[in-house]
Amino acid sequence: MNLRTLTSKFVRVFSAPPLEMWALAGYLAAMAPFLIEPTFLDDSMVMRFFETISIRHPIGADLGFTLGFSRLWFFGHQNPYLTTSAYTPLAFLLFVPFLYMSHYKAYKLITILTLSALTLGAAAFPWLMNRKKPGAMAVFFIVTALTSYGLQFELERGQFHSITMAFVLFSLFLFYRHPKTRWLSFLFFTLAVQLKVYPLLFGILFIQPSLGWKKNLVTTAELGGINLAALFCLGPSMFVDFIQANLRYATAPNGWFGDHSVKSFVDTHKALFAFANGNPGIAYFGLGLLTVGMLAAVFFTTRKSYPATVNPYVLLGCTLCALLLPSISNDYKLPILTAPLIYFFSEALSGGLNGPGLAAKALTGIISFAWSSTLFSYELKPVDWKNNFPALLVILAATTLAALVIQKRRDALAPPARDELRAS
Numbered sequence: 001m002n003l004r005t006l007t008s009k010f011v012r013v014f015s016a017p018p019l020e021m022w023a024l025a026g027y028l029a030a031m032a033p034f035l036i037e038p039t040f041l042d043d044s045m046v047m048r049f050f051e052t053i054s055i056r057h058p059i060g061a062d063l064g065f066t067l068g069f070s071r072l073w074f075f076g077h078q079n080p081y082l083t084t085s086a087y088t089p090l091a092f093l094l095f096v097p098f099l100y101m102s103h104y105k106a107y108k109l110i111t112i113l114t115l116s117a118l119t120l121g122a123a124a125f126p127w128l129m130n131r132k133k134p135g136a137m138a139v140f141f142i143v144t145a146l147t148s149y150g151l152q153f154e155l156e157r158g159q160f161h162s163i164t165m166a167f168v169l170f171s172l173f174l175f176y177r178h179p180k181t182r183w184l185s186f187l188f189f190t191l192a193v194q195l196k197v198y199p200l201l202f203g204i205l206f207i208q209p210s211l212g213w214k215k216n217l218v219t220t221a222e223l224g225g226i227n228l229a230a231l232f233c234l235g236p237s238m239f240v241d242f243i244q245a246n247l248r249y250a251t252a253p254n255g256w257f258g259d260h261s262v263k264s265f266v267d268t269h270k271a272l273f274a275f276a277n278g279n280p281g282i283a284y285f286g287l288g289l290l291t292v293g294m295l296a297a298v299f300f301t302t303r304k305s306y307p308a309t310v311n312p313y314v315l316l317g318c319t320l321c322a323l324l325l326p327s328i329s330n331d332y333k334l335p336i337l338t339a340p341l342i343y344f345f346s347e348a349l350s351g352g353l354n355g356p357g358l359a360a361k362a363l364t365g366i367i368s369f370a371w372s373s374t375l376f377s378y379e380l381k382p383v384d385w386k387n388n389f390p391a392l393l394v395i396l397a398a399t400t401l402a403a404l405v406i407q408k409r410r411d412a413l414a415p416p417a418r419d420e421l422r423a424s
Contacts, residue, residue, distance in 0.1 A: 130346075162336060206223060359406055
């Protein structure tokens with residue numbers, strides 16, 4: 001049996017299982033070391049119970065802080081930036097209606113909105129964009145997200161990242177499918193940016209290379225202008241205080257295993273970056289540049305592949321950058337990956353001229369393992385696996401590889417567009 005025969009058999013065997021089986025294999029590969037082993041296979045021969053989240057009393061502590069900042073400004077006429085707030089000025093206004101509720105009712109409402117935003121956003125976005133019904137892959141990611149440590153963390157703290165992500169997705173849907181409601185699209189995108197700032201990274205998705213640089217420049221100027229103006233809604237002094245507060249947060253030490261940002265990873269793994277000679281800024285810059293570089297590679301490789309719809313590669317790349325680049329990025333942000341992953345698999349990996357090939361299936365297994373490893377708390381993991389930064393970087397690398405290999409090949413095999421036929 002020669003090498004060519006062996007290679008052919010290998011490809012046939014590994015190409016046989018459908019995409020969903022590769023996703024399940026990735027989940028089981030992560031579940032074994034990060035849940036089964038620490039819980040049931042401990043040397044003590046006793047089932048172990050872990051406090052997977054550092055619980056605070058009362059529940060919804062972060063929501064309580066947010067409402068406290070709003071209350072300080074609205075009722076107390078004081079500057080929240082003199083405390084620990086780093087929210088935008090408009091966020092203080094947006095949470096004013098919650099001040100007329102009890103903490104329990106406000107927390108209950110945020111919990112319902114978070115679960116609805118995560119589930120509906122993940123299930124509906126691919127259908128709204130391209131009329132693709134949720135399949136087995138969508139069910140896989142939604143179910144694993146709903147049972148994940150990241151969502152439990154988000155709900156326990158009373159955070160609203162899933163709601164923010166739903167605003168981003170809805171704004172993109174309106175922009176591409178209902179261009180006459182462009183102003184409404186910009187409104188929802190602005191709400192997302194003013195709630196959490198990092199959605200500004202998704203602004204790249206409003207660029208449509210087929211429209212030319214002039215129209216894209218107008219769109220960019222409009223989005224940037226609206227969001228900049230919103231930062232001045234409470235006056236120029238509050239804007240200056242907001243900038244200063246965020247600069248303080250960006251430079252403050254915040255290294256712990258539940259923070260998957262570039263900064264936190266460097267701060268918690270200083271031995272890996274001994275080459276920096278005690279200057280972590282070199283490592284911050286290097287890893288940040290790598291992250292942005294992969295997003296740039298994805299954007300420029302696939303920018304013409306999806307001219308009339310949201311680019312699944314860029315959406316997933318932007319989401320990963322939104323998780324990795326901010327100076328503080330705790331694990332309660334992880335659920336925002338759910339909808340972009342579902343859209344990526346429905347558009348980028350599951351299609352093709354002859355269905356998903358071996359490369360797509362292998363990347364599915366890798367992405368699924370990395371995603372699944374983030375579903376379990378750092379309390380269950382060995383020290384080297386506690387921080388989720390490497391897993392997220394692996395997903396970004398796999399996305400980049402898919403763009404450079406699978407999408408590039410698909411574009412080469414696709415029939416030429418009408419304008420190209422006319423030119424020939």
